[in-house]
Amino acid sequence: MRALYPGSFDPLTLGHLDLIERSAVLFDGLVVAVLQNPSKTPTFSLEQRLQQIRRATAHLQGVEVRSFDGLTVDVARACGAGVILRGLRAMSDFEFELQLAHTNKSLAPHLETLFLATAAHHSFLSSSVVKEVARFGGDVSHMVPQGVADDLVTLFNRLSPSC
Ligand code: ADP
16 A cells, blocks of 8 residues: 655654654555645745655655645545555644544545654654754754755855844
8 A cells, every 4th residue: 555645844854754764664655745835935945845855765665755736635646545644743733633634534535544653752853843943053963864954054054144
């Protein structure tokens, strides 16, 4: 069975990557789908996010990275995925994720949502936390893959005022 792991990945963290690595061995194929949301302005462009994930998952067999807009259930169908994969870090994720899972189930009854618990040492990680730390020059090397850490340095050096 193939699985779809959808998300914003703005940017990819080691929490996301851990989930990808663990699920890549559970399924025949895994599609990581990066959300292109026209009503949101992401920090990293779609192309940058795709490249960050492709670089970080290059060592994995059966992992494909693509973008999507529109409904997750439609992408899952187009990819031939029978499972939507999501991660749970804490109870605070649960309410929203459950609502999403029920919505998707109502739209596509044959599609299952599967939750993987985050690795405990990654449970504090979110894309926003990483950006907040990087914005003020903090070390994010234990939070994101090296390529993403480099992109964050470039981004915030460029944005920081010269005075
Ligand atoms: P979205 O905007 O769809 O929530 P995210 O990139 O924030 O996109 O998250 C994508 C998925 O990855 C979500 O299911 C989220 O719960 C999960 N996730 C985010 N951070 C972590 C982490 N540190 N460990 C495990 N799963 C995570």
